[in-house]
Amino acid sequence: MSARILIVDDIETNRRLLEARLSAEYFEVLCAADGQEALDLCVEQTPDLVLLDVMMPGMDGFETCRHFKNNPVTRHIPVIMVTALDEREDRIKGLEAGADDFLTKPLDDVALFARVRSLLRLKQLTDELRVRERSLDTEGEPVLDVEVPSGAHIAVVAVDDRTAARLAAKLPDDVAAQSFGDPRDAVQAIGAGVDLVVVDLTSKHFDGLRVCARVRSDAATRNTPILAVVDPDARDQMVRALDLGVNDVVTRPVDAGELAARIRTQLRRARYADKLRDRLDESLELAVTDPLTGLFNRRYLASRLDQAAEGFARVGEPLSVILFDLDQFKEVNDKHGHAAGDFVLKAFADTLKSQLRAIDIAGRFGGEEFLVILKDTAADCAADAAERVRAAVARQDFSVKATGDTLNVTVSAGVAQMRDGETVGQLLDRTDAALYDAKNGGRNQIVLSRAKAA
Ligand SMILES: [Mg+2]
Numbered sequence: 001m002s003a004r005i006l007i008v009d010d011i012e013t014n015r016r017l018l019e020a021r022l023s024a025e026y027f028e029v030l031c032a033a034d035g036q037e038a039l040d041l042c043v044e045q046t047p048d049l050v051l052l053d054v055m056m057p058g059m060d061g062f063e064t065c066r067h068f069k070n071n072p073v074t075r076h077i078p079v080i081m082v083t084a085l086d087e088r089e090d091r092i093k094g095l096e097a098g099a100d101d102f103l104t105k106p107l108d109d110v111a112l113f114a115r116v117r118s119l120l121r122l123k124q125l126t127d128e129l130r131v132r133e134r135s136l137d138t139e140g141e142p143v144l145d146v147e148v149p150s151g152a153h154i155a156v157v158a159v160d161d162r163t164a165a166r167l168a169a170k171l172p173d174d175v176a177a178q179s180f181g182d183p184r185d186a187v188q189a190i191g192a193g194v195d196l197v198v199v200d201l202t203s204k205h206f207d208g209l210r211v212c213a214r215v216r217s218d219a220a221t222r223n224t225p226i227l228a229v230v231d232p233d234a235r236d237q238m239v240r241a242l243d244l245g246v247n248d249v250v251t252r253p254v255d256a257g258e259l260a261a262r263i264r265t266q267l268r269r270a271r272y273a274d275k276l277r278d279r280l281d282e283s284l285e286l287a288v289t290d291p292l293t294g295l296f297n298r299r300y301l302a303s304r305l306d307q308a309a310e311g312f313a314r315v316g317e318p319l320s321v322i323l324f325d326l327d328q329f330k331e332v333n334d335k336h337g338h339a340a341g342d343f344v345l346k347a348f349a350d351t352l353k354s355q356l357r358a359i360d361i362a363g364r365f366g367g368e369e370f371l372v373i374l375k376d377t378a379a380d381c382a383a384d385a386a387e388r389v390r391a392a393v394a395r396q397d398f399s400v401k402a403t404g405d406t407l408n409v410t411v412s413a414g415v416a417q418m419r420d421g422e423t424v425g426q427l428l429d430r431t432d433a434a435l436y437d438a439k440n441g442g443r444n445q446i447v448l449s450r451a452k453a454a
Pocket residue numbers: 009010011053054055056
């Protein structure tokens with residue numbers, strides 16, 4: 001995994017040593033001697049990760065970290081704080097400043113590279129989300145501002161009930177903890193939805209990594225943060241845990257304050273990613289939906305029709321389409337206004353949905369035209385569906401609430417089944433011609449394009 005890492009340390013020897021070790025692992029390295037230089041470099045060069053010394057004259061590591069995390073340009077870059085002393089207060093202070101992780105000097109290569117890899121992996125994920133939402137012009141809130149709600153659900157998994165309960169007792173008061181001494185119960189509860197998982201890996205009689213792997217591989221829990229408890233000398237295990245996708249590691253004996261700070265960091269990060277994901281879902285939905293009717297839009301219909309046509313060409317599954325057009329819709333708009341017109345379009349869309357099968361793909365093709373794609377469906381069956389919709393519309397009372405008018409709305413439709421060797425354009429032309437016949441035949445009717453030569 002190649003990445004650009006920024007080293008921030010006031011002592012040149014420290015910078016050089018660290019640079020040599022990281023370069024040897026093929027990382028690209030940038031160096032800064034103080035907080036301000038680090039912030040400037042970060043904005044200019046956007047590194048993938050920052051190794052930040054705590055003790056520096058002037059702006060110390062905590063303050064530098066807060067600046068990183070409050071700047072929209074740099075806030076998503078993971079920061080590992082490096083402390084000379086393994087001071088509990090420092091760790092908590094750092095986590096509260098938004099640091100993503102901690103390492104103690106002298107830096108041990110195994111621990112260093114495991115942390116670096118794990119954070120880079122997480123960053124790749126967030127980066128992907130950020131790239132995908134960039135088109136939306138939303139920079140998102142600062143990670144530190146993302147609120148962590150109290151009452152987060154946390155599952156604690158350990159070798160037996162007693163150990164799990166003891167560990168759960170160390171969690172902060174404002175979370176809802178559940179402890180599990182049986183991995184199967186735990187996996188089930190986690191699958192039902194928890195905000196975070198704490199797994200105790202310190203017992204030889206319990207393969208906690210298996211639980212972690214399971215949580216990671218399950219689609220429903222793929223993004224659930226996992227915090228593992230390890231023995232301070234079990235470095236291999238720590239590395240394996242991080243490589244497996246465990247988000248953070250805390251060493252035994254577990255300090256309740258540090259545990260609380262690490263949990264907050266993980267919950268905050270998970271919520272930030274959730275927010276990015278939600279925004280992405282929204283934008284995807286906007287991209288495929290017609291805002292007025294909630295049906296699919298023309299672009300989406302076109303892509304699905306192409307797909308379906310490929311399916312027809314490949315395996316010969318019958319494919320039919322219906323093109324609906326509301327009769328004399330222009331009159332509705334002219335006589336009753338556009339609000340009434342919109343109302344009719346929406347009401348028709350609802351009727352359309354209620355009369356079709358869930359697998360049929362219905363959308364607004366333009367103006368008052370609606371297209372339905374019926375896969376694995378022959379023309380007769382599609383004509384029946386079209387007729388159901390036509391009859392339902394003819395029966396329906398379209399009363400416009402705002403004006404009190406009751407409108408007499410009817411719909412016409414053309415139906416066609418795709419033929420061998422036909423293109424999507426030819427199929428649509430034929431459907432359109434059938435619709436035209438329906439209009440000419442007096443409206444409020446459907447016409448099936450018969451299998452004669454085109
Ligand atoms: Mg220093």
